[in-house]
Amino acid sequence: xxxxxxxxxxxxxxLVAEQAKASxxxxxxxxxxxxQLDLTTTSGIEPKAxxxxxxxxLVIDLPGxxxxxxxxxxxxxxxxREIRLGKPESQTTRFVIELAPGYDVTSQNIxxxxxxxxHWIFKFNxxxxxxxxxxxxxxxxxxxxxxxxxxxxxxVNLGQExxxxxxxxxxxxxxxxxxxxxxxxxxxxxxxxxxxxxxxxFAAASTIKFPLLVxxxxxxxxxxxxxxxxxxxxxxxxVGESGTMQYKPIGTKFNVLETATLMMTISDNxxxxxxxxxxxxxxKVSQRFRSWGLQNTALRNLLPDIAGTNTTSSKDLxxxxxxxxxxxxxxxxxxxxxxxxxxxxKTNSLLPAGIGQGATIAHKTGTLRFIIGDAGIIxxxxxxxxxxxxxxxxxxxxxxxxxFVREVSRRVYNYLxxxxxxxLxxxxxxxxxxxxxxxxxxx
Numbered sequence: 469x470x471x472x473x474x475x476x477x478x479x480x481x482x483l484v485a486e487q488a489k490a491s492x493x494x495x496x497x498x499x500x501x502x503x504q505l506d507l508t509t510t511s512g513i514e515p516k517a518x519x520x521x522x523x524x525x526l527v528i529d530l531p532g533x534x535x536x537x538x539x540x541x542x543x544x545x546x547x548x549r550e551i552r553l554g555k556p557e558s559q560t561t562r563f564v565i566e567l568a569p570g571y572d573v574t575s576q577n578i579x580x581x582x583x584x585x586x587h588w589i590f591k592f593n594x595x596x597x598x599x600x601x602x603x604x605x606x607x608x609x610x611x612x613x614x615x616x617x618x619x620x621x622x623x624v625n626l627g628q629e630x631x632x633x634x635x636x637x638x639x640x641x642x643x644x645x646x647x648x649x650x651x652x653x654x655x656x657x658x659x660x661x662x663x664x665x666x667x668x669x670f671a672a673a674s675t676i677k678f679p680l681l682v683x684x685x686x687x688x689x690x691x692x693x694x695x696x697x698x699x700x701x702x703x704x705x706x707v708g709e710s711g712t713m714q715y716k717p718i719g720t721k722f723n724v725l726e727t728a729t730l731m732m733t734i735s736d737n738x739x740x741x742x743x744x745x746x747x748x749x750x751x752k753v754s755q756r757f758r759s760w761g762l763q764n765t766a767l768r769n770l771l772p773d774i775a776g777t778n779t780t781s782s783k784d785l786x787x788x789x790x791x792x793x794x795x796x797x798x799x800x801x802x803x804x805x806x807x808x809x810x811x812x813x814k815t816n817s818l819l820p821a822g823i824g825q826g827a828t829i830a831h832k833t834g835t836l837r838f839i840i841g842d843a844g845i846i847x848x849x850x851x852x853x854x855x856x857x858x859x860x861x862x863x864x865x866x867x868x869x870x871x872f873v874r875e876v877s878r879r880v881y882n883y884l885x886x887x888x889x890x891x892l893x894x895x896x897x898x899x900x901x902x903x904x905x906x907x908x909x910x911x
Contacts (some may be wrong), residue, residue, distance in 0.1 A: 515528055519568075546568065584620055673839050675859070749872045818833055
């Protein structure tokens, strides 16, 4: 009897352990204008996909992945009629993308890629018109190569996980049991990375100002906004918590460059709201973030967003840094201006506190009662550059969160500083200019 109960207990422990290992569906978004589905999970997966007829539909299975509902259904127009989300079996999440009547697709017209094993893009490149009804239900499996997930953000060839330093950080985390963190670092020279809950979504706090700044400079590149344009202080945009603009009278005018600089360097919330308003509001900029592949990053409310409804992930912040540093989102001049502003952020108590003498950093911090974060681009004196993103959920104003970020920053910097420059593989280096060079036009 005792051995029977022991067997039951052991099997229960195994089941709990297996559930703990399961990935979670972090987010999904279907872009009708691009005919593309973006999926983000909390850890690496190997998706499976196949086509079915009668009606025409693409089925995507995410093995070892759970989501927080039994089923979801969302209707669309045009070629895609609806998307259904469910569980065909325990710990498998299934997407069914059903096409509208008269539409068909073949595997040759579907592209599947990932910028990591936790972020996948399924895109319909074109549709066929179905003239005759298909009898029966035919199945066509779609091969997904593991190499599809070899490029991060489409610009940096991924290397290997930095096991040694990752183990150090995981061990360090055991000393901070009250903290919940998301960490992602990427060595631009080798593509080697650290990923601890990188896709986990957290309240963004003021780190959301980084993508907002990039969106602003995209509009400047497009000629729709000028740095000399005037923004007018309105009562509904004037807020407290951080910054100096709040002390100016309603109706005061600020130029765009001055406003963007205050938004970043002293994290001025009123300045942020003026920029957000000029860009068309939260929904519009969130759509832009998704188009960049930032599936966990969204603006829902004006700053200061005390409740933490604006979200991001450490991996999204590093994705953005990778895209910016590789000139994928901005012109070289705008990139230099953005990084010039970010080099002058006044709060240097998190990531900057852990980097060595002679290193430079362009970054943005974020702080709320229950969250702190920092993300940026670090250039070392030996010529190497790496990207960093750390978000830490904490008990009420717990200073240990800052201690943890500083220690992680220090350990990663020392680890990379000890890696010989001669180990650089130029075939893996993304096509970047000196990232933190002269940015005198930035402020």
